[in-house]
Amino acid sequence: MALAKHRIKRELIKLSFLIPAVLFFVVIIVLPFVKGLSYSFTDWDGISESRNFIGFKNYSLLFQDHNLLKPLKNTLFFWVVTLIGTNGIGLMMALAVNGSGRFNRALRTVFFLPFVLSLVLVAFLWTYLYSEILYPYFGVKSLLGNPHTVMWGISIMAIWKDAGYCMVIYLAALQLVPAEYYEAAKVEGAGLFRRFISVTLPMIVPALTANITLLTGWGLKVFDYPMTATGGGPGNASETLAIYVYNYTFPYNQAGYGQAAAIMLLVLVFAITAVVAGLLRRKEVEM
Amino acid sequence: MSNRKWPLMLRNVLLLALALLFLIPFYISIVYSLKSREEITASGIRFPSVFHWENYSRAMEISNFGHALKNSSIVTLVVTVVLLIVCSMASYIIARNSRNRFYNSVYYVFLAAVLIPFQVIMLPLYINLKDWGLLNTLGGLSLALIAFQIPYNIFVMTGFIKSVPRDLEEAAYIDGAGAYRTFWSVIFPVLKPITSTTFILNALAAWNDFQTSLIVVQKEAVRTLPLTQFYFIGQYSVEVNLAFAAFTLSVIPVLIFYFAAQRYIIGGMMGGAVKG
Amino acid sequence: MKKNLSLLAITAVATASLAGCGSTGNDLSSSPASASSSASEKEVTINIFHHLGEEAKRNGLKAITDMTTEKYPNIKFNIQAIDYNSYNNILKTKIAAGDAPDIVFGNPIAYRDMIKAGQILDLTGESFFQELNPSALDEMTIDGKTYGVPLDIGAMGIYYNKDIFQEQGLQIPTTFSELIKVADALQAQKIIPFAHGFKDSWTAQADFQADWYGNVSKFPDFFDKVQDGSQKFADSPEFKASVERYKKRLSYSSGDDLGTDYAKSVQMFAGGKTAMLIEGDWSISEIRKNNPQGNFGFFALPFSETASDNILGISAGDAFMASAQTKHKDEVLKFFDSMNSAEGAKAWSDHSKTISANKNFTISGADPITSDIFEYIQSSRTYSFGKAYTLTGQMDAIFRKFQETVGLDQSANVDKLISHLDTDISRLLK
Numbered sequence: 001m002a003l004a005k006h007r008i009k010r011e012l013i014k015l016s017f018l019i020p021a022v023l024f025f026v027v028i029i030v031l032p033f034v035k036g037l038s039y040s041f042t043d044w045d046g047i048s049e050s051r052n053f054i055g056f057k058n059y060s061l062l063f064q065d066h067n068l069l070k071p072l073k074n075t076l077f078f079w080v081v082t083l084i085g086t087n088g089i090g091l092m093m094a095l096a097v098n099g100s101g102r103f104n105r106a107l108r109t110v111f112f113l114p115f116v117l118s119l120v121l122v123a124f125l126w127t128y129l130y131s132e133i134l135y136p137y138f139g140v141k142s143l144l145g146n147p148h149t150v151m152w153g154i155s156i157m158a159i160w161k162d163a164g165y166c167m168v169i170y171l172a173a174l175q176l177v178p179a180e181y182y183e184a185a186k187v188e189g190a191g192l193f194r195r196f197i198s199v200t201l202p203m204i205v206p207a208l209t210a211n212i213t214l215l216t217g218w219g220l221k222v223f224d225y226p227m228t229a230t231g232g233g234p235g236n237a238s239e240t241l242a243i244y245v246y247n248y249t250f251p252y253n254q255a256g257y258g259q260a261a262a263i264m265l266l267v268l269v270f271a272i273t274a275v276v277a278g279l280l281r282r283k284e285v286e287m
Numbered sequence: 288m289s290n291r292k293w294p295l296m297l298r299n300v301l302l303l304a305l306a307l308l309f310l311i312p313f314y315i316s317i318v319y320s321l322k323s324r325e326e327i328t329a330s331g332i333r334f335p336s337v338f339h340w341e342n343y344s345r346a347m348e349i350s351n352f353g354h355a356l357k358n359s360s361i362v363t364l365v366v367t368v369v370l371l372i373v374c375s376m377a378s379y380i381i382a383r384n385s386r387n388r389f390y391n392s393v394y395y396v397f398l399a400a401v402l403i404p405f406q407v408i409m410l411p412l413y414i415n416l417k418d419w420g421l422l423n424t425l426g427g428l429s430l431a432l433i434a435f436q437i438p439y440n441i442f443v444m445t446g447f448i449k450s451v452p453r454d455l456e457e458a459a460y461i462d463g464a465g466a467y468r469t470f471w472s473v474i475f476p477v478l479k480p481i482t483s484t485t486f487i488l489n490a491l492a493a494w495n496d497f498q499t500s501l502i503v504v505q506k507e508a509v510r511t512l513p514l515t516q517f518y519f520i521g522q523y524s525v526e527v528n529l530a531f532a533a534f535t536l537s538v539i540p541v542l543i544f545y546f547a548a549q550r551y552i553i554g555g556m557m558g559g560a561v562k563g
Numbered sequence: 564m565k566k567n568l569s570l571l572a573i574t575a576v577a578t579a580s581l582a583g584c585g586s587t588g589n590d591l592s593s594s595p596a597s598a599s600s601s602a603s604e605k606e607v608t609i610n611i612f613h614h615l616g617e618e619a620k621r622n623g624l625k626a627i628t629d630m631t632t633e634k635y636p637n638i639k640f641n642i643q644a645i646d647y648n649s650y651n652n653i654l655k656t657k658i659a660a661g662d663a664p665d666i667v668f669g670n671p672i673a674y675r676d677m678i679k680a681g682q683i684l685d686l687t688g689e690s691f692f693q694e695l696n697p698s699a700l701d702e703m704t705i706d707g708k709t710y711g712v713p714l715d716i717g718a719m720g721i722y723y724n725k726d727i728f729q730e731q732g733l734q735i736p737t738t739f740s741e742l743i744k745v746a747d748a749l750q751a752q753k754i755i756p757f758a759h760g761f762k763d764s765w766t767a768q769a770d771f772q773a774d775w776y777g778n779v780s781k782f783p784d785f786f787d788k789v790q791d792g793s794q795k796f797a798d799s800p801e802f803k804a805s806v807e808r809y810k811k812r813l814s815y816s817s818g819d820d821l822g823t824d825y826a827k828s829v830q831m832f833a834g835g836k837t838a839m840l841i842e843g844d845w846s847i848s849e850i851r852k853n854n855p856q857g858n859f860g861f862f863a864l865p866f867s868e869t870a871s872d873n874i875l876g877i878s879a880g881d882a883f884m885a886s887a888q889t890k891h892k893d894e895v896l897k898f899f900d901s902m903n904s905a906e907g908a909k910a911w912s913d914h915s916k917t918i919s920a921n922k923n924f925t926i927s928g929a930d931p932i933t934s935d936i937f938e939y940i941q942s943s944r945t946y947s948f949g950k951a952y953t954l955t956g957q958m959d960a961i962f963r964k965f966q967e968t969v970g971l972d973q974s975a976n977v978d979k980l981i982s983h984l985d986t987d988i989s990r991l992l993k
Contacts, residue, residue, distance in 0.1 A: 013466045014380055018393065021377035021437055028434030029400060032411035039411070046410065067987065096302055103299070108553055109546075110306045113313075116545045118495030118513050121534060125312045128527075131762060131822040132315065136331060145762055145821020147972040160309070168553055221404045224498060234761075234821070235968025245406040252957040255410055262407040269402050328830060506662055518645075518653070 039259040046255030058260035068261075070236050071244040074226075077151050078158070078240065079219030079272075085159040087211050090166025095200075097167075098174045108171070112164035119161070123228035126157040144230055147237035154225050154238055162218070166211045173207035174200070209280045216276050220269045241265045316538070319531035320346075327527055339528065346519070346532035351507070355515035356540070358425060358504075359494060362511060365429040366493040367486055370436055375482060377437075378444035379474055385449070394445060400438040405498055413502050423506045431499050436492055440485050447481040448474075483551045494541060512537050607894050611642045611883075612657070613668030614650035619848030620881065623914030630910065631901045638894045647765070658682055663888040665895050670882045671703050671710040675955055683710050684885035689896060691903040699879040699920040702949040710884055712899050714908075715844075715917035717880025718863075718936050718945075719773035722832060722840040722850065725858040727754060731838075735862050737870040739808055746815050749838050757812065758837040759820035760828025761971060770812060770841045771966045773864040775805045776876030780946035786953045792992045795985045797978075806969055806977055808866060812841070813970050821971060833857060844880060847916040847932050861935040863944070875939040878949030880917060961987045 040058055044051035062068065093111050097104040114122065130142040130153060143153030181199045190198065223242035226232055232239035232247075239247075245265055249258030315332055320342055322335045330336075346352070384390035412431065413422070421427030455477065459469040475482075497513045504510055510518070516537040519530070545552065611628070615621050621644060628640040643664065645653050650668075655677075657663050663682070677683055686692075687709045692700055695713065703711035723735070731752060736742040746756035761767045778801055779785055788794030796802050817823070817837055826849070832840035833853035840846070841864065850859060863875035883902070885895045901907045908921035916930040918937050926937045939945050954962050965984045969975050 014384065017376040017380035017466075017470070018390070020373040021441065022393070024373065024430070024434045025397070025400070025437050028412065028431055029403065029408060032408040032415055033403070035411035035415070036408055065990070066983070093305070096298065107302055107306055109549055110309050112549075112553055113309060113545070116491055116495075116541050117538065118497060118541075120497045120513055120517055121538065124530075124534060125316060127762070128315065128319075129312055131819065131824070132331060133311070135819040135822050141819045142762065142822025145819075145971065147968065148974075171553075217402050221402075223404075223406070233964070233967055234767075234971040235964045237968065237972070242404055242406050245404075246409075247960075249406065249410050251960065254957075259407075259410065262404065265404050266402075266407050269404060270399070273402055505657070 036259050037263060039256050040263050041260075042256045044256040045253045046249065046258075051256065054256070058257045059264070061257065062260055062264060067236065068244065071239045071241045074151055074238060075220060075222065075240045075242075078155055078222050079216065081152070081155040082158045082162070082219050083212065083215045085155065086162045086166050086215055087208070089159060089163040090211070091170050091204075093163065093167040094170035094174060095196075098171055108167070111167055114161045115164045117161065119224040120228050122157055122161050123225055126153075126160075127229055144238075145234060147234050150230055150234070150238040154229055157229065158222070158225050162215070166215075169207045169211055170204055173204040177203045205283070209277075212280060213273065213277055216273050217269065220272060221265075241268070313538075316531050316535050319528055320535045321532075322528055324526060324528055342528050342532040343536065346529050346536060349529075350515050350519035350533050350536075352512075352515070352533075352536060354508075355510055355512045358509060359512040359540075362425055362429050362432065363490050363493040365425075366432045366436070367489045369429070369433050370440055370489050371482060371486055373433075374437060374440035374444055374485070375475060375478060376470065378441050378448055379470060381441065382445045382448035383453075394441070397438040397441045401442055405435075409502065416503060421503075423504055423509055425504070425509055428500060428503045428509070428511070431503055432493050432496055435499065436489050440489065443485055444478070444481055447478065451477055487548055487552050490544070491541070494544075512540075606637050606639060607891050608639045608641050609666060609891060609894055609898060610664035611640055611666040611668075612645065612654060612664035613642070613883075614645050614647045615668065615881070616647060617845060617848045617915070618852065620845070620915045623911045626910040626914060627902050627907050628898070630904075630907060631898050634901060635894070635897055638897060640898075658886070658888065661888065663886040665886055665889040665891055666898065667884045667886055668881070669711070669884055670713075670879060670949070671705055671884060672949060672953070673955070674710075674884065675705060678705060678710055682887050684887050684889065684892070684895075686710060686712065686885065686899075689899065691896075691900050694903045694908075694921050694923070696920050696922045696924075698947055702879040702947070703882060711879075711882040712884070712902065713879040713882040713920040714902065714911050715880045715915065715920050716877055716940065717844045717917065718875050718877045718939070719769055719776065719843040720841070720861055720863045720875055720936075721773070722842060722846065722859055722861055722932065724832070724835060724838050725860050727835070727838040735860075736865050737873065738865050738868045740868060742865050743811065746812075746839075750815065755817045755831075755837040756815045756839055757817060758828040758831040758840045759813070759817045760823045760825045760831075761821050762824040765963075766825050766828065766842070767813070767970045768963055768966045769843055771805075771809045771970060773841050773843075773876070774808055774812075774866045775802070776948040776952070777864065777866050777874055777946065778802075778805055779876070779948050779951050780874060783951050786951060789988060790953065790958065790992075792989065796988075797981050797985050803977065803981060805866065806981070809966075809970055810973075810977070814973070829853060833859075844917055844933075844936060847930060848914070850932070851916060851930065859932050861932045863939060874944045874946050875936070876948040877940065877945045878947060879920060881915075957991060958988060961991075 039051075041053055041055060042051040043054050043057075093107075097107045097111070117125075127144060130144055134140040135142060143149040143156070177200060181203075182195060185195045185199050221242055222240050223246070226238040226240055227243055227246075230238045232243045241261070242265065245258050245261045247258075248254045248261055252258070318332055318335060319327060321338045321340070322330075322342075323337075323339050326335065326337075381390050381394045385394070416422045416427050416431070419427075421430065451474070455473050456469050459473045464472070495513060496511070497517065500511050500514045501517075504514065516533050519533045611624070613624065615624065621642075624642065628642065632638055632640065654664075654667065654669075658677070667683075671678060671683065674683060685708045687704075687707075689709075691712070692709065696716065699713040699716055700709065703709050703713055727749075728734075731748060731754070733745050733748060734741075736745050749756045759766075781801070782799075785794060785799070789796070813820075817828070817831065823831075828840065829842070829846055829849045830853050831837050833850045835854075835857070840850075850857070863873055865873040867873050883899070885892070885899075889895055902911070903921060905921070905923065908919040908924060911917070912919040912924065912929070912933075916933050918924060918926075918929075918933060918940065926934050929937065961984065965980060969977060969980050
């Protein structure tokens with residue numbers, strides 16, 4: 001009896017560690033999520049008092065909308081380009097500044113700098129970079145105004161901001177690589193590239209996994225960059241899925257439909273992340 | 288000798304060029320913020336001939352900078368402190384009970400929540416906050432920001448805590464210390480590498496937040512810095528120099544923070560992140 | 564820039580407009596009448612909210628408020644300017660937050676949703692309306708109730724540099740093919756025909772609308788029929804022709820068209836770097852700011868091959884409405900009174916260089932550009948499109964996106980885009 005009481009007390013103390021975090025999470029995220037899910041089965045406009053249950057109609061309308069293709073393509077494009085660009089540049093920077101010394105440390109500080117800025121400010125800056133620097137000095141027309149290049153323009157600003165973050169994660173992994181490995185490879189006569197493939201790469205796989213997972217989440221949810229830089233335009237040339245959801249939920253006053261689109265976005269993010277994470281885990285095991 | 292030096296020189300030059308590429312935007316914003324409108328049109332990004340410091344005082348005055356700075360500071364402080372306490376506790380208990388099915392599934396729920404797009408809860412959250420009278424309050428904003436950071440914090444911290452040996456707390460238990468005391472006096476100090484990193488990332492997230500603030504704090508009295516600057520830049524888009532002065536002003540606190548804490552930011556992330 | 568940040572604001576807005584309007588609307592109905600009596604002598608601050616981007620117009624507004632304060636020392640004003648692209652969103656947010664400004668800039672036609680939600684004060688029958696041009700007043704009237712007070716009459720068309728035209732021996736084109744000949748002749752002389760500032764995409768829309776709104780005179784119910792589903796864009800050869808002309812005009816590049824913003828395009832024209840600029844009357848004061856003495860003129864965009872068809876589409880331009888949330892109705896009406904007084908109207912047109920909506924407006928001493936527009940009005944070569952363009956909300960957004968896409972994407976397939984436009988509109992009709 002006393003023992004059982006003691007156990008219950010212990011379990012309650014354990015729970016008390018967890019409860020504050022869970023409470024915040026449930027109240028601010030889970031409850032609204034459930035509420036939102038229920039909106040997606042209604043024709044609610046977001047304003048009026050009345051809403052009717054219409055089953056899966058919003059979802060079926062969603063799949064019939066040809067305007068969904070552009071945001072879908074844009075979202076996937078942004079994801080792939082920033083995934084490769086941010087990781088590639090981040091890794092190169094990490095390899096270049098991996099080491100002690102004031103020069104390396106100063107460069108690390110500079111490369112990480114954009115990451116501390118807010119997205120709004122980054123987008124504000126870049127609209128001016130494109131129009132005030134690239135055209136007058138290099139004759140490169142603004143990438144943001146042209147429907148065919150706008151997603152490149154947006155991806156580049158995202159890479160500029162986030163590459164420093166990836167760099168730091170790679171640096172962390174690189175520091176765990178014992179120097180003897182390189183020495184041994186050198187003795188065997190391996191060149192720079194060979195050393196990278198056989199020594200560095202296997203050691204940074206955990207960092208690679210972390211970065212890819214993170215950038216997949218960021219990329220598929222992208223909202224702020226195109227919203228601030230172009231508002232999804234010109235036309236809908238830089239509209240992403242998150243903006244599509246947003247437009248229907250608010251300016252277009254079709255909250256039910258918008259919420260259904262949001263749920264679909266959620267499913268997409270989960271599905272792609274699951275596939276990517278699965279692939280990475282298999283690779284990690286192989287290496 | 289010279290053969291070996293050349294590639295190194297080349298590397299350094301390339302790196303400096305890349306560094307320049309990262310710094311140019313900051314140069315532009317400072318140059319633009321110090322010029323008159325006419326001079327921007329005439330000489331673009333060339334160094335200003337006269338410094339128009341009054342752009343800053345005007346931007347500060349019109350954009351209500353001091354007030355917004357205060358709001359941002361309050362929110363950032365509340366968010367970071369609450370997250371530090373709440374998440375370190377939760378992560379600890381999750382990490383130490385990873386074989387318990389309940390705690391494990393809570394962990395996976397948090398893990399999945401990292402992926403939830405903000406748009407999914409934007410509308411219902413707005414309606415809830417309105418119903419609870421928390422709209423247009425700094426409390427409501429802090430609450431929302433805290434909740435959104437919880438999943439990521441728990442994800443990172445739990446990973447770190449798993450690598451902390453159990454011997455420490457077991458010794459404390461044997462000495463008769465209770466769970467709370469053990470946690471705060473033995474475990475919490477050991478977590479410093481990861482808590483300092485998450486603390487800084489949380490501070491950046493709260494300080495720079497735009498999306499949530501835009502929805503939760505619409506009244507002028509409770510607007511945070513990014514929001515104030517956003518409205519200001521919007522209103523003065525024709526007056527580019529003032530817009531850039533406002534931009535530079537809002538970047539300065541972040542830069543000070545960054546340079547003061549960068550040992551912890553980069554160092555801490557390098558130390559803790561990959562384990563997580 | 565204008566556009567960029569703007570849309571972000573939508574987030575806020577939207578949210579607000581949503582949940583906001585509905586609920587605040589209820590407790591509003593009673594307040595204005597009861598509150599107004601108490602405030603006759605006490606100092607009252609009236610909040611004015613606008614998106615006037617031109618400094619000259621901001622000064623004009625300041626002149627009117629100063630005039631009011633001079634006459635009624637207890638009335639003070641707090642004027643807030645908001646970027647055009649974020650204006651609606653911020654406004655809706657404020658209304659939803661119960662924080663609505665007393666006086667709101669905007670044309671009632673564009674704010675029918677807010678009028679429907681009971682957020683705009685009905686001003687029908689107020690005495691100051693007697694001073695106004697009847698057609699401008701008509702545009703302020705929806706379902707028999709007058710919600711807005713217009714300041715001026717606006718138009719979109721082509722600004723041209725008279726000196727360049729003279730040096731090149733060019734005449735004002737009276738048909739579309741003449742316009743193209745003029746543009747080609749200019750280009751052959753290495754002179755840029757049109758200044759394009761399409762980084763702000765609304766500027767491209769102005770180019771399209773300057774053409775299509777003149778056309779609409781022949782089909783006044785075009786947009787009404789679009790909305791009841793009886794008119795497809797694809798079935799209108801005139802519409803397609805208008806789109807093709809738009810694309811043709813846009814094909815004359817002025818450099819980095821899509822990276823140049825509105826302010827810069829006006830500077831290019833005012834600085835004599837281009838011969839023409841297709842814009843609205845709101846640009847007059849901006850042009851003058853950059854070049855007060857320049858020898859400029861204005862003509863209607865010749866869209867047709869029949870010279871007499873090429874009339875100028877006009878509408879009530881800048882206008883103010885009163886918020887239903889205001890607690891100072893009397894003071895708001897006093898502001899409108901001084902706005903419509905002879906001095907008020909003169910202060911506005913002097914600053915803004917626009918044509919006053921006051922029916923006693925005379926052109927003497929006006930800017931030559933303004934005189935050119937006024938001549939169209941006096942000779943009745945105008946069409947008032949204000950009430951013809953009736954798309955709002957998502958339909959309006961779709962139509963504007965179409966204008967951007969079709970204009971800014973050189974390789975766009977016009978037929979395909981028009982048919983997509985029809986599909987998108989018809990999806991909303993269900």
